[in-house]
Amino acid sequence: MIISSHILIGCKKQDPKSQEQLYKFCYIPFMKLAHRYTQNEDDAKDVINKSFFKILTKINTFEGDENNFYAWCKTILIHESLDHIKSTAFRQSFNTTEPKEEDSFIFAESDFTTESEQILFYLRHLPVTTATVFNLFALEGYSHKEIAALIGINEGNSKWHLHSAREKLQNWIFKNKVK
Amino acid sequence: MNAPNSNRHPLDKYIDEKLEQLNIEFDPSGWQSVQNMMKSHVEIANPNNSSTFSKFISLKSIAIFTVSALILSLLMYQLIGEKPNGNINTNQNKSNPSLDENTIDSSNQYNKKDQKINSVPSTIPTLKNKEILSKFNNQVPLVVDSTQIFDDIEKYVKIDSFQDLILKDSTKFKKKKHIIW
Structure with a gap:
């Protein structure tokens, strides 16, 4: 995704119209991303608003062009999402390596209107660290080294969490499809 | 951060695709909250710029108030000074x-x-006061001749020294009349 240069220039000049255009342009992809890191829609909106606040207030520190402006905004959103995870009660389970015993639950297909919602539900039911590592590695393309530095775990632990996430998600999706 | 490549795990790819299909609608209320955050940030970051006008007004009003208070106090002082009670x-x-x-x-x-x-201390009656008071009270003062008293004393008490003393001073007392209330 590339944000047009006039929006970038306008935002750097603190033009309200350009700022609103940027918000409208980024809202839906950012909401999709924020949903992966948060437990509900309200938290996702909160993360997005805080991220936009940071983007618009720190836009003058951005030295790139329109080609990498979206990636810069996305990085801010991911960092804000991680801050949100740390600030919520879920941080308590951040350091625990013991996953929740939820392997046995099977969801009725009628509970979800779309398959996307079902996948999101599975992702939200993963342990917080496991889900975060999966999101960062599998969906955002971060390396284990980067993940270890970001969330304060070692690389081996990050690999274990990724393996655990894949195993659980595959199991839940397969069980639900068989049913 | 690297972009997810084509050699991705099939499960990762599947989940990513499904999550991209999430149905999300634009919520304009979010932009309002961002705007509010921006406004508050601007006010906190630049308190002088945000309230320059109000600050100017407040300073001006304070200056006017102090000057007017001074003038009023001076006027009041003058007015009080010109009252019939006088300075x-x-x-x-x-x-x-x-x-x-x-x-x-x-x-x-x-x-x-x-x-x-x-x-105030003149509670001890003086002759003058007694005369004035007698006029008010319509009382006749008692006139006593002191020589008569001394003659009576001489009759009963015959002491040489006392007699000499009386003889010496008798001339003084003879002509004096003491009024005793």
Whole structure:
């Protein structure tokens, strides 16, 4: 995704119209991303608003062009999402390596209107660290080294969490499809 | 951060695709909250710029208020000074022609007070006062001749020294008449 240069220039000049255009342009992809890191829609909106606040207030520190402006905004959103995870009660389970015993639950297909919602539900039911590592590695393309530095775990632990996430998600999706 | 490549795990790819299909609608209320956050940030970051006008007004109003208060206090002072009660003049020089009728001479007041205070101890009746009082009370004063008293004393008490003393001073007492109440 590339944000047009006039929006970038306008935002750097603190033009309200350009700022609103940027918000409208980024809202839906950012909401999709924020949903992966948060437990509900309200938290996702909160993360997005805080991220936009940071983007618009720190836009003058951005030295790139329109080609990498979206990636810069996305990085801010991911960092804000991680801050949100740390600030919520879920941080308590951040350091625990013991996953929740939820392997046995099977969801009725009628509970979800779309398959996307079902996948999101599975992702939200993963342990917080496991889900975060999966999101960062599998969906955002971060390396284990980067993940270890970001969330304060070692690389081996990050690999274990990724393996655990894949195993659980595959199991839940397969069980639900068989049913 | 690297972009997810084509050698991704099939499960990762599947989940990513499904999550991209999430149905999300634009919520304009979110932009309002961002705008509010921006406004508050601007006010906190630049308090001088945000309230320059109001600050100017407040400073101006404070200045006007202080000046007007000073003028009012001066005017009030002047008005009180021109009241018929007059100024309080501490000047003790009574012969000062500049003092008009309305001015209160504090020195004069003090003198009058002194006179009153001096008149208070005169509870011991003086002859003059007794005469005045007798006029008011319509009483006839008792006239006693002191020589007669001394003659009577001489009859009963015959002491040489006392007699000599009386003889010496008898001339003084003879002509004097003491009024005793």
